[in-house]
Amino acid sequence: xxxxxxxxxxxILDIEYxxxxxxxxxxxDYMGGDERVVQSARVSYGEGTKSYREDAALxxxxxxxxxxxPFEQVVxxxxxxxxxxxxxxxxxxxxxxxxxxxxxxSVLKDDFYLPAPGDxxxxxxxxxxxxxxxxxxxxxxxxxxxxxxxxxxxAYMEYAQxxxxxxxxxxxRINLPLSLYTEWYWQxxxxxxxxxxxxxxxxxxQKEIKLYAEILLxxxxxxxxxxxxxxxxxxxxxxxxxxxxxxxxxxxxxVNESGIMEGRDKALTGKALERFKEKIQTGRQK
Numbered sequence: 001x002x003x004x005x006x007x008x009x010x011x012i013l014d015i016e017y018x019x020x021x022x023x024x025x026x027x028x029d030y031m032g033g034d035e036r037v038v039q040s041a042r043v044s045y046g047e048g049t050k051s052y053r054e055d056a057a058l059x060x061x062x063x064x065x066x067x068x069x070p071f072e073q074v075v076x077x078x079x080x081x082x083x084x085x086x087x088x089x090x091x092x093x094x095x096x097x098x099x100x101x102x103x104x105x106s107v108l109k110d111d112f113y114l115p116a117p118g119d120x121x122x123x124x125x126x127x128x129x130x131x132x133x134x135x136x137x138x139x140x141x142x143x144x145x146x147x148x149x150x151x152x153x154x155a156y157m158e159y160a161q162x163x164x165x166x167x168x169x170x171x172x173r174i175n176l177p178l179s180l181y182t183e184w185y186w187q188x189x190x191x192x193x194x195x196x197x198x199x200x201x202x203x204x205x206q207k208e209i210k211l212y213a214e215i216l217l218x219x220x221x222x223x224x225x226x227x228x229x230x231x232x233x234x235x236x237x238x239x240x241x242x243x244x245x246x247x248x249x250x251x252x253x254x255v256n257e258s259g260i261m262e263g264r265d266k267a268l269t270g271k272a273l274e275r276f277k278e279k280i281q282t283g284r285q286k
Contacts, residue, residue, distance in 0.1 A: 006033040008222040017215045020208060022111050022181055023081045025215045027223075032074040034059065034226040037190070041070040060230045074190035074224055078216065083113040085178035086209050093196045096188035103173040107163065111181040112152040117141040119207060127204055152179060190224060194231050201236060244268060245276045 009030050016024040038055045041062060062070055082090070087100075101108075120141045121131040136144070155177055162172035188196070193216070199205065200213035221228045241249060248268045268276050 004032045004036045004039075006030070006223050008225075009033065012219065012222055017219070019081075019211050019215055020083070020113055021116075022113065023083070023212070024079075025081075025212060025219065026079045027076065027219050028079050028185065029077040030075065030223050033224045036073045037062070037070045037224070037227060040073040041067075056226045056230075059226050060234065063227070063230045064234045068191040071191035071194070071227065072189040074227070075187060076190070076193060076220065076223065077185060077187040078219075079183070080186055080212070081111075081181055081183045082212060083178065083208065084180050084182050085113075086206075086212065087182055087184070088178070089206065089209050090186075090212075093188075093192070093199075095192040095195070096186055098184045098186045100184035101182055103176075104170040107169065108159070108173060108176065108180065110156050112149075112156070112177070112179045113181065113208075114145060114148055114152070114179070117145065120144055130204065130206060148179070152177060190220070190227060193220065194235060197231070198235055244272065248273075248276055249280075 009027065013027055013029075016026045018024050034055065037059055041058060062068070091098075117138060118135055118141075120136045121134055122136070124130045124132040135141070155175055159172050159176055163169065197213050197217055197220075200209050201217065202210075205213070217228065245268070
């Protein structure tokens with residue numbers, strides 16, 4: 001199995017892609033690409049035995065039918081600078097390997113995330129874990145930003161003073177806020193990266209982590225464009241129906257499993273019906 005070199009990926013190695021006000025993502029290294037997925041799926045064939053179209057069809061078949069192990073042969077390593085509150089969401093994806101900057105060994109930088117005025121909104125009504133679509137008026141947003149910035153500067157000043165007094169770094173850091181930026185090296189295979197992207201590109205995901213996910217996807221498209229196209233077709237932009245939702249779809253189309261047109265008495269109601277309608281109308285899971 002030949003070593004895979006992807007020219008588009010080579011061209012962006014170590015380039016920083018800015019995210020938020022002070023964050024970034026950069027591709028440190030990669031192993032494999034579209035060809036690696038194809039090669040590992042066709043272990044008995046050599047490179048060049050199939051056409052571009054056939055390779056793309058194989059990738060699509062594998063992803064569509066949940067044959068994910070060939071995608072685990074592709075590995076990407078990123079250097080990411082991100083606020084701690086984003087990192088705490090990110091770390092929920094436990095199928096990766098990472099090494100984070102340590103506040104026990106290093107003096108942490110005076111870098112804090114300050115939301116833009118257009119990102120400040122009240123608590124959502126429908127989305128109980130997120131913000132609403134109505135942003136705060138400029139005066140209220142300005143006041144909140146000033147409060148954030150004042151608290152961040154005060155916290156870092158006190159941190160620096162504790163270090164000057166000789167307090168251990170591991171103790172001096174404990175009052176620093178979640179808006180502080182951290183950095184890590186994050187290595188993940190393509191199968192698990194796709195799972196990360198599916199969740200963090202969802203419309204209900206927090207905006208800040210979604211922006212990082214968008215950059216990760218853009219970079220991954222350079223490495224494995226055919227895999228990413230299949231991911232968009234079969235996972236990211238696809239909608240999964242439950243058994244009862246599928247029965248509702250058949251009822252509305254008046255088609256049963258045999259293809260016979262017929263009416264059905266059973267119908268979805270309440271929240272189940274609302275979820276079904278949103279999937280049909282917007283293509284989104286609710």
